[in-house]
Amino acid sequence: MLDINVKTLTRQVLKMEIESYLDARPYMIKKMKQQVYLVYIRNGGSLVATIVEQSLAKQGVNVFLGGVTCRRGSTRIKTKPGLISYAIRKVVKWMPYGILNFFRNMEHLYLLVGNSDRTILDCQIDWAVLNDADYVLIVDDAVDSGYSLAHVYQYIQEGSDNKTIETFSVTVTRKKPIILPTYSIFNTVLIRFPWSMDFKK
Numbered sequence: 088m089l090d091i092n093v094k095t096l097t098r099q100v101l102k103m104e105i106e107s108y109l110d111a112r113p114y115m116i117k118k119m120k121q122q123v124y125l126v127y128i129r130n131g132g133s134l135v136a137t138i139v140e141q142s143l144a145k146q147g148v149n150v151f152l153g154g155v156t157c158r159r160g161s162t163r164i165k166t167k168p169g170l171i172s173y174a175i176r177k178v179v180k181w182m183p184y185g186i187l188n189f190f191r192n193m194e195h196l197y198l199l200v201g202n203s204d205r206t207i208l209d210c211q212i213d214w215a216v217l218n219d220a221d222y223v224l225i226v227d228d229a230v231d232s233g234y235s236l237a238h239v240y241q242y243i244q245e246g247s248d249n250k251t252i253e254t255f256s257v258t259v260t261r262k263k264p265i266i267l268p269t270y271s272i273f274n275t276v277l278i279r280f281p282w283s284m285d286f287k288k
Contacts (some may be wrong), residue, residue: 095279096257098134103256104136108272115270119252120221122149125211128239129156129217131228131280135257139226151220155242157205157235205238214246223252228280230256230271233264240266 096104098154104127108116123143127136140150205274217223225243231237236254243252257280 092275093277093279096281101135101257101281102138104272105135106142108270109139109142112270116143116146116148118146118222118253119143119224120161121147122151122220123224124151124153124217124220124224124249126217126223126225126239126243127154128150128225128227128235129154129209131282134227134280134282135228135255136226139224139255143227151213151216151222153217155207155239156209156214157207157239195229206235207238207242210242212243212246217243218248219252220249223247223249225252225254227254227256227268228258229278230259230264230266230268231261233261233266236268237266 111247125136125140127133127248136152140152143150167277178208192285223243225236225239227236239255240252253269255270256268256269258276260275260277260280262275
């Protein structure tokens, strides 16, 4: 059975991990020059991008933000508001992390089968500003199969004149996704983020 390490990150710890990662890579900052456009993949990528933006701003980089929504079927079921989502949140609230980690691994096994079907449901990008930027960084919280990141990367590449497009993710949960982010903090680790359904406050 697949048993991947599950790591729980509070907002404060997540912020420290991202800031430490960026501080240790001055060459990454150098490539951004004076202006960078961050494209975050909702929902998890939005908070990650905000932390990245704040960290880059401290180093004198002018940052612009834009978001896209890219979904697979199973995610729509979990995030759709209503009775099912409410019931799931109520149940996981009382489960110990040991059991929740087991279910995390089961979900991960299920997603290994997956499919490449992804849809851009919403796009809030200022293409003129993006094309004027020195550098574009696509940001997500986690890369599983890599299909969402690959889809968004192709979408940005086709709609932009910018030749410098790289990707950043907090974690890569598999050894061989179809696309590896240019930068990632953790590898083969399932992260329980503050916005995850099974995160306990």
